Amino acid sequence: MVCGEAEVAFLPIENSLTGSITETYDLLSQTNLHLIGEEVHRVEHCLIALKPVPLGLIRRIGSHPQALAQCSNFLAALRDCRVEIESDTASAAMLVAESGDLSRAAIASEEAATRYGLQVIKRNIANQKENYTRFVAVAREAKPADCRLPHKTSLLLTTAHEKGALARCLDALAQHGVNLTKLESRPSLERPWQYLFYLDHEGGLHEKHVDLALRELAKHAEAVRVLGTYPRTGTVSLVQKEQISAPIIGGSPEAPTANIAAPSPAAKKNSAYRLASRAHRAADTVIEIGPILVGGDAPFVMIAGPCSVESREQITACARAVRDAGGGLLRGGCFKPRTSRYDFQGLGFDGLNLLHEAAQAYGLRIVTELLHPADVDAVAREADVLQIGARNMQNFALLKAVGKSRLPVLLKRGLMASIDEWLAAAEYIMAEGNGRVVLCERGIRTFETATRNTLDLSAVPVLRERTHLPVIVDPSHAAGRRDWVAPLARAARAVGAHGVMIEIHPEPDRALSDGPQSLDFEQFRALAREMSPQQGG
Ligand code: PEP
Numbered sequence: 300m301v302c303g304e305a306e307v308a309f310l311p312i313e314n315s316l317t318g319s320i321t322e323t324y325d326l327l328s329q330t331n332l333h334l335i336g337e338e339v340h341r342v343e344h345c346l347i348a349l350k351p352v353p354l355g356l357i358r359r360i361g362s363h364p365q366a367l368a369q370c371s372n373f374l375a376a377l378r379d380c381r382v383e384i385e386s387d388t389a390s391a392a393m394l395v396a397e398s399g400d401l402s403r404a405a406i407a408s409e410e411a412a413t414r415y416g417l418q419v420i421k422r423n424i425a426n427q428k429e430n431y432t433r434f435v436a437v438a439r440e441a442k443p444a445d446c447r448l449p450h451k452t453s454l455l456l457t458t459a460h461e462k463g464a465l466a467r468c469l470d471a472l473a474q475h476g477v478n479l480t481k482l483e484s485r486p487s488l489e490r491p492w493q494y495l496f497y498l499d500h501e502g503g504l505h506e507k508h509v510d511l512a513l514r515e516l517a518k519h520a521e522a523v524r525v526l527g528t529y530p531r532t533g534t535v536s537l538v539q540k541e542q543i544s545a546p547i548i549g550g551s552p553e554a555p556t557a558n559i560a561a562p563s564p565a566a567k568k569n570s571a572y573r574l575a576s577r578a579h580r581a582a583d584t585v586i587e588i589g590p591i592l593v594g595g596d597a598p599f600v601m602i603a604g605p606c607s608v609e610s611r612e613q614i615t616a617c618a619r620a621v622r623d624a625g626g627g628l629l630r631g632g633c634f635k636p637r638t639s640r641y642d643f644q645g646l647g648f649d650g651l652n653l654l655h656e657a658a659q660a661y662g663l664r665i666v667t668e669l670l671h672p673a674d675v676d677a678v679a680r681e682a683d684v685l686q687i688g689a690r691n692m693q694n695f696a697l698l699k700a701v702g703k704s705r706l707p708v709l710l711k712r713g714l715m716a717s718i719d720e721w722l723a724a725a726e727y728i729m730a731e732g733n734g735r736v737v738l739c740e741r742g743i744r745t746f747e748t749a750t751r752n753t754l755d756l757s758a759v760p761v762l763r764e765r766t767h768l769p770v771i772v773d774p775s776h777a778a779g780r781r782d783w784v785a786p787l788a789r790a791a792r793a794v795g796a797h798g799v800m801i802e803i804h805p806e807p808d809r810a811l812s813d814g815p816q817s818l819d820f821e822q823f824r825a826l827a828r829e830m831s832p833q834q835g836g
């Protein structure tokens with residue numbers, strides 16, 4: 300950074316076990332860098348060496364002081380072994396590799412072992428297994444906000460040395476409903492016994508209530524510096540119910556919810572989905588799609604819209620119906636994966652423009668499918684949720700590409716996919732850094748031909764046990780016939796789904812795709828009313 304070569308630097312700012320990393324805070328106050336993002340990284344300390352030698356032969360172990368402290372129980376149990384402090388875990392690994400000494404080891408990550416050609420002797424040697432470090436990404440220039448993502452803002456504050464000064468600043472935020480996520484104080488380097496306050500709060504500078512709060516705050520502080528406003532990390536979203544401010548269909552108090560069992564042995568064992576597993580995260584992941592929450596205890600969500608976007612009139616009518624029913628999420632396919640090459644293939648980007656226009660007009664968020672990795676950026680500019688269809692559940696290039704996007708992904712279950720294969724597919728997205736995955740059960744192929752697909756409702760409680768990710772159900776593609784959609788939607792809620800996705804059309808019998816399973820607006824209104832007695836009526 301000193302030589303100005305790097306465009307972005309990742310700095311560790313706090314650890315879930317040892318707390319704030321004060322050097323980073325002090326560095327931020329002395330530079331003019333901007334915070335442009337954050338990432339949470341799970342730390343798994345491993346003992347690594349040149350060869351898989353027995354533990355008893357190791358005589359020297361090097362690592363960063365934090366890592367050594369976090370593995371103190373393991374180190375205390377070793378005999379005749381010297382512990383050496385290094386500047387970071389990666390350099391400790393490098394020194395072991397360069398030494399060629401079989402009796403030396405380092406405490407570092409598995410990635411460091413791979414990078415320096417070392418071997419893992421023992422995994423997970425920390426005193427506490429759940430160990431996370433949050434990093435902030437810093438750059439010379441601030442980045443414009445993508446308003447569709449939940450944001451966070453970091454401030455550096457100095458207050459007058461008088462009674463109640465900090466309280467008045469915090470009150471300014473509270474008055475405008477701004478939720479504080481962290482407050483850290485560091486001594487001022489220039490003025491002894493004076494302090495700098497570092498504050499993180501939810502919301503971005505582009506949001507009205509944040510803007511008002513900061514104007515108010517400025518009146519009470521001596522100085523306020525915005526360190527950055529940036530998308531919150533996608534993996535940990537522990538949003539409270541009280542923050543729900545958007546129309547979401549459903550959520551009646553008597554709505555049945557399924558209890559979540561303890562992580563199953565299967566979930567623990569399956570290494571194909573570590574990040575998606577309940578063993579990795581016990582709490583439900585709640586995903587924010589603009590003002591709408593999906594997952595955990597958030598109200599039952601109904602996504603609705605046509606199978607395909609067909610015309611401006613058609614998609615506008617659907618958007619109005621969704622809005623009138625109290626819904627917030629509009630679906631619509633623009634790139635259609637059709638079995639027959641001769642069936643309607645979708646309007647492509649022209650359709651996406653129409654979908655965007657209709658959603659804007661009625662204040663809705665968009666869920667839309669894409670088929671090609673090359674389209675991710677262009678689709679992500681207009682959409683709010685990227686849908687991966689059943690036929691692409693194991694299109695690994697596509698999964699990796701949406702994993703690099705910051706938008707939530709709706710991952711449909713493949714026609715012939717087991718639950719574990721489906722979770723392993725979700726892992727492809729999460730492993731790229733995008734933890735905002737919603738799973739959608741849409742029926743599987745069985746010997747039964749009475750329905751288009753067999754809706755596997757048992758997948759819902761199984762998933763609720765095996766994963767922390769939200770689970771929704773698409774009864775339309777499962778049933779294939781509109782009269783069966785409402786009973787299956789009711790059943791989906793009863794077994795613990797977080798929402799449903801329903802196909803609707805102003806004139807279902809004239810639809811260019813999936814007409815027989817699409818509800819007309821009257822049927823949709825009735826279903827919405829039933830799912831949510833307070834709304835949609
Ligand atoms: C759709 O949602 O319109 C769709 C094509 O669904 P699936 O991928 O489940 O067949």
Ligand code: MN
Nearest residue numbers: 606802812813
């Ligand atoms: Mn369809």
